Amino acid sequence: MKEARYSAIDLSQLRPPDVVEQLDYESVLADMLAGLRAYKNQNGEAIFTALVESDPALKILEVAAYREMIVRQRVNEAARSVMLAYATGTNLDHLGALPGVARKVLQEANPQAFPPVDAVLESDDDYRRRIQLSLEGFSSAGPTGAYIFHALSAAPGVKDVDAFSPAPGVVAVTVMSNGGDGSPGADLLATVQERLSDESIRPLTDRVVVQAAKIRPYTIRARLLFHDGPDREAVLAHVRAMAEKFCHEHHRLGADITISGLYAALHQAGVRKVELLEPTETISIDRVEAAWCTDVDILEGDAP
Structure with a gap:
């Protein structure tokens, strides 16, 4: 039985920070329209009560709303940049x-x-x-x-x-x-x-x-059936990239190579069916071991 390893707080499981605003262009535009329609002249009369799609005032507001979205997104990015869970570079x-x-x-x-x-x-x-x-x-x-x-x-x-x-x-x-x-x-x-x-x-x-560390080598071999379409090579390249990403992410101490994880990596958009040939069962990795993928072999079509 694998012993529990020390682990710090899983940053990916933290709730989204309240300081990061959920952006909605339509809401921003609606707020600006409400402000424009509430505007009154010196006589207290509303002067923007019959706006139509082609009205220049409306077009200006749409541009302003888009610019405000960019500014708010920049504020969100600045907030994330000082958080350990989100900061990069x-x-x-x-x-x-x-x-x-x-x-x-x-x-x-x-x-x-x-x-x-x-x-x-x-x-x-x-x-x-x-x-x-x-x-x-x-x-x-x-x-x-x-x-x-x-x-x-x-x-x-x-x-x-x-x-x-x-x-x-x-x-x-x-x-x-x-x-x-x-x-x-x-x-x-x-x-x-x-x-x-x-x-x-x-x-x-x-x-x-x-x-x-004790290294446990393994190989990924799978046969794929594809949906009809002209982009089979692109789908195959994407599947291979996702399989290699899985291998890289699980090249760690104590990281099991699960059948469910492999199917998730291989069954990408455009793939109709995945037949996993190797490994045939989950590879349990002990805390002093690390799995190492020696080859990713992706076959096409039905078995001969």
């Missing part, structure tokens, strides 16, 4: 600066190359997770979240980490790398071990054992 970098967590550089830039090569940075999702875990790192009692945070921050090559105590006084830390199938090299494990052995991180009573 450099906005997320500034949120990370508050607890002192910098984005990892996975590969340095090479401006001398031809063409120049940009730096490869930690993804927003991975960086967001470390920011969320950073408060755990302030604890000196050795909580699970603290070990995970410090291990994730030990080196750019660390992709995922799990920590648990198999026995009193022992902390087992499993490390997965962000290269290839996720198997960490000896140097990366040594770097994490050194980081977690620091007296400012590890309680004196803990013995930390850093270990490599």
Whole structure:
């Protein structure tokens, strides 16, 4: 039976923030029309009581309502940019600066190359997770979240980490790398071990054992039947992209490869039927394991 892993608040399950307004163009236009119709001249007489579709005043209001929608959307975007759940790019970098967590550089830039090569940075999702875990790192009692945070921050090559105590006084830390199938090299494990052995991180009573993730290879093979239409190649390319996205998102410690998840990834618009050939059942992944997809093979049409 798989043990429960430490997890921070699931940001995707938070209710939408009230500060983000639900925009409705028709409501904005109706408010402006009401204001225009209520306008009166010096004699107290309403002068915009018989507007028609071709009236220039109405056209001006439609343009104004559209512009107001753009402004309100910009306000929404600004509000989201300072929320951990929604911030991306450099906005997320500034949120990370508050607890002192910098984005990892996975590969340095090479401006001398031809063409120049940009730096490869930690993804927003991975960086967001470390920011969320950073408060755990302030604890000196050795909580699970603290070990995970410090291990994730030990080196750019660390992709995922799990920590648990198999026995009193022992902390087992499993490390997965962000290269290839996720198997960490000896140097990366040594770097994490050194980081977690620091007296400012590890309680004196803990013995930390850093270990490599166990990689579970698997293959996706499926046969698809398509609805009639001229865009079969486009549908097939989209299905393949969604399957590869599924593989990428589940290349984590303890992430099961479920049959239901695979069907959801493969059964896209334009697909009439999916016959999943491999795997034939859900692959249960333990907390010290990571699944690695070695191939995505999508076949077309009925079986011969």
